[in-house]
Amino acid sequence: MPSMDELESRAWRGLIRVIELLPPALDAQMQRDSNLTHFEFMVLSMLRFAPDSTLRMTALAQGTNASLARLSHVCSRLEGRGLVERFDCPADRRATNVRLTAAGNEWVIAAAPGHFATARALVIDHLTPEQLASLAEITEALGLRLDPENRTLPAVESGTPTE
Amino acid sequence: MPSMDELESRAWRGLIRVIELLPPALDAQMQRDSNLTHFEFMVLSMLRFAPDSTLRMTALAQGTNASLARLSHVCSRLEGRGLVERFDCPADRRATNVRLTAAGNEWVIAAAPGHFATARALVIDHLTPEQLASLAEITEALGLRLDPENRTLPAVESGTPTE
DNA sequence: GAAGAATACTTGTAGCGTCAAGTATAACAC
DNA sequence: GTGTTATACTTGACGCTACAAGTATTCTTC
Numbered sequence: 001m002p003s004m005d006e007l008e009s010r011a012w013r014g015l016i017r018v019i020e021l022l023p024p025a026l027d028a029q030m031q032r033d034s035n036l037t038h039f040e041f042m043v044l045s046m047l048r049f050a051p052d053s054t055l056r057m058t059a060l061a062q063g064t065n066a067s068l069a070r071l072s073h074v075c076s077r078l079e080g081r082g083l084v085e086r087f088d089c090p091a092d093r094r095a096t097n098v099r100l101t102a103a104g105n106e107w108v109i110a111a112a113p114g115h116f117a118t119a120r121a122l123v124i125d126h127l128t129p130e131q132l133a134s135l136a137e138i139t140e141a142l143g144l145r146l147d148p149e150n151r152t153l154p155a156v157e158s159g160t161p162t163e
Numbered sequence: 164m165p166s167m168d169e170l171e172s173r174a175w176r177g178l179i180r181v182i183e184l185l186p187p188a189l190d191a192q193m194q195r196d197s198n199l200t201h202f203e204f205m206v207l208s209m210l211r212f213a214p215d216s217t218l219r220m221t222a223l224a225q226g227t228n229a230s231l232a233r234l235s236h237v238c239s240r241l242e243g244r245g246l247v248e249r250f251d252c253p254a255d256r257r258a259t260n261v262r263l264t265a266a267g268n269e270w271v272i273a274a275a276p277g278h279f280a281t282a283r284a285l286v287i288d289h290l291t292p293e294q295l296a297s298l299a300e301i302t303e304a305l306g307l308r309l310d311p312e313n314r315t316l317p318a319v320e321s322g323t324p325t326e
Numbered sequence: 327g328a329a330g331a332a333t334a335c336t337t338g339t340a341g342c343g344t345c346a347a348g349t350a351t352a353a354c355a356c
Numbered sequence: 357g358t359g360t361t362a363t364a365c366t367t368g369a370c371g372c373t374a375c376a377a378g379t380a381t382t383c384t385t386c
Contacts, residue, residue, distance in 0.1 A: 014302025020228040021309040065183040094334045094381040134297035139177025146184040257351040257364045
């Protein structure tokens, strides 16, 4: 029977706990201070640093670890609020581009400091440089394994090796 | 302007990635194999190891890192499926107790192996013992900070003894 | 160059979680 | 005892995400 030893169990329960508590905490701050979801903030942030503040839906979905359906809904809302705009991609007419509007740009810029402060207050400031290095290593390893359908990383290789 | 250095940024992005991807992955396996949410599985598991398979709602909420409202909804569904039953707590009539039914017990027991296998396949098997130790340390530190209203840790001070 | 397959989305529906409000009991103050 | 406050939930409405199905292009193969 597959059970866990003490160390494995501690790590697992700790991870689950963080996973249950961190997202609501991030959303709460964002909602309160900027009327945004944490995910919406990520979307706007990615656009902000993209060339011409524009990305294709697929690229944006990959960059934010989200499904296309989820992103589509979110973009509809953001578009309704005037923070982004969508237009057909001239190069590939199946695709649609999303661009940050001027209003959207101002909105992210205003939201960013609070977000970084929260990231520090909730996570970064409580870890030593060694722990930060471990966390980066660990989460990068897990990220590779967790991406089920190659949604989130540019498909550098053809396949994910399965057990 | 509070920004992040390279190491902080890697750790943060990695953590966010895991947080976005792991919960859906856990839910997907549970849903497919046992028709349960990962959270529902946690609820049933906690009850399974509680004395008399019974816990008060508050204790159960703390143990699963959830709000009382969320737990209440979930228990209603589980009760509807006959996996748990609720009854008034004789010691404190404000409180309600939740008990695992026989059917519920069988259901968790059947679901557990698949869950542990998934935990291994997605997380544990990809980490060295040192990384597991780091992860336990890190997540426990973060967990302490993340608990907003002291919901999730047993209130050691005021004491919530069962019955 | 036409059929079939793959890609890139969009949309509708259903389910789960959060928030706000409500009820009932207990504990405390005086 | 009585009034006030705190605790322990429950419930209803709303928002967000997943899933499934649908549409419109592009690619591939022959």
